[in-house]
Amino acid sequence: MGIPLDKASFLAVFLETLFYGVFLTLYWLTLFVLFKKTDIQRQLLIPVATLLLCVATAHLIIDFVRALEAFVFKVDTIGADTYYSNLASPLDLASKALYITQTTLADGVVVWRCHVLNNRSLLVAIPGCIVLLVNAAIGYYVVWSLSRTPGLTSVSTAASGCITTFYTLTMLVSLTCTISIAWRIYHTRRLMPGGLATLLPVFIVVIESGALYATSVLALLISFLVSSNGEYIMLNIIPPIVGVTFCLIILQVHFRVGGNSATEQSSDPSGIMTSIFRGRSTRDRNFSMQPMAVHITEETEIIQSDMISGKNSQPVSGGIYQL
CATH class of the missing domain: 1.20.1070 (Rhopdopsin 7-helix transmembrane proteins)
Known part of the structure; x- marks a missing residue:
């Protein structure tokens, strides 16, 4: 019924x-x-x-x-x-x-x-x-x-x-x-x-x-x-x-x-990006993994992430990541 x-x-x-x-x-x-x-x-x-x-x-x-x-x-x-x-x-x-x-x-x-x-x-x-x-x-x-x-x-x-x-x-x-x-x-x-x-x-x-x-x-x-x-x-x-x-x-x-503090994030290299953000990716011949703080534009959180970078890197504009 x-x-x-x-x-x-x-x-x-x-x-x-x-x-x-x-x-x-x-x-x-x-x-x-x-x-x-x-x-x-x-x-x-x-x-x-x-x-x-x-x-x-x-x-x-x-x-x-x-x-x-x-x-x-x-x-x-x-x-x-x-x-x-x-x-x-x-x-x-x-x-x-x-x-x-x-x-x-x-x-x-x-x-x-x-x-x-x-x-x-x-x-x-x-x-x-x-x-x-x-x-x-x-x-x-x-x-x-x-x-x-x-x-x-x-x-x-x-x-x-x-x-x-x-x-x-x-x-x-x-x-x-x-x-x-x-x-x-x-x-x-x-x-x-x-x-x-x-x-x-x-x-x-x-x-x-x-x-x-x-x-x-x-x-x-x-x-x-x-x-x-x-x-x-x-x-x-x-x-x-x-x-x-x-x-x-x-x-x-x-x-x-992304609720960790900035100090915790800087000491945690395994943090992830959880939202869309605009940034610059890098290319280079000698790659190394370095922790970098990134700025998120959509979900509004700054979270630690592993990004590829090197000494002779060249920026590529328009890189967009979601991790």
């Missing part, structure tokens, strides 16, 4: 509030970490995290207003179940539009990370941008289609197909980019001394961050395909989960992998 629509909607608001509280806490911790970093990192990561928080906040406020109308103000007139069945409600459409905005922004960040990690290859950027634009267009078309739907009617077949496509593309973008990033880390590190032994912490950061988001979207897709009201629960909790995932990437790198 499936969960009734009114109970699913009430549970959705409760769980969204819970995950929003987690996101808000992680957001302030992330700000504390980022404010100790350079201006370049602040200009990139703080605006993205703040935008994710703003969208999640607006989504939560709209869902609270809808819950008040359904369970308090209009409970004696139309009832909560009938209220939530109105797919053309302006507040419901606004909530769905914010969900699409949040997921598109999250997918954009993932594609950007994958693009930078692959030496800013256009073979990654162009297909990724095309998929993002197509997916966003499909999502906003669904919102427009629902706005033209008479009240208390089911989703049309065309809109249902678009919704399935939107969820599927969202999940595929997350999985594809996560696998690509993990493979790039392995391919870059496997030939270096002690590389495989230091891969585990990095893989945990990458896989966990991608799996949390992809699993949530998968649950949303499955619940929609089986016509379960659990879809409404997932629609509400994914916006804060997107922010939680973004903040966890930064905080995991800082506390789990």
Whole structure:
């Protein structure tokens, strides 16, 4: 027996509030970490995290207003179940539009990370941008289609197909980019001394961050395909989960992998780079292994790493590493 629509909607608001509280806490911790970093990192990561928080906040406020109308103000007139069945409600459409905005922004960040990690290859950027634009267009078309739907009617077949496509593309973008990033880390590190032994912490950061988001979207897709009201629960909790995932990437790198002090890092030659950073690689005839502190630009952590250098080295600009 499936969960009734009114109970699913009430549970959705409760769980969204819970995950929003987690996101808000992680957001302030992330700000504390980022404010100790350079201006370049602040200009990139703080605006993205703040935008994710703003969208999640607006989504939560709209869902609270809808819950008040359904369970308090209009409970004696139309009832909560009938209220939530109105797919053309302006507040419901606004909530769905914010969900699409949040997921598109999250997918954009993932594609950007994958693009930078692959030496800013256009073979990654162009297909990724095309998929993002197509997916966003499909999502906003669904919102427009629902706005033209008479009240208390089911989703049309065309809109249902678009919704399935939107969820599927969202999940595929997350999985594809996560696998690509993990493979790039392995391919870059496997030939270096002690590389495989230091891969585990990095893989945990990458896989966990991608799996949390992809699993949530998968649950949303499955619940929609089986016509379960659990879809409404997932629609509400994914916006804060997107922010939680973004903040966890930064905080995991800082506390789990890169939380050592500068003194400890300088004395530990087996430290690893755990994020995308811009630097200069070196070539030379006489190679030697020297520990060097590197500056990370995306995940905002300074971590010890083994880099190849020599006496007569020549810098090669544009080197990008993820270890």
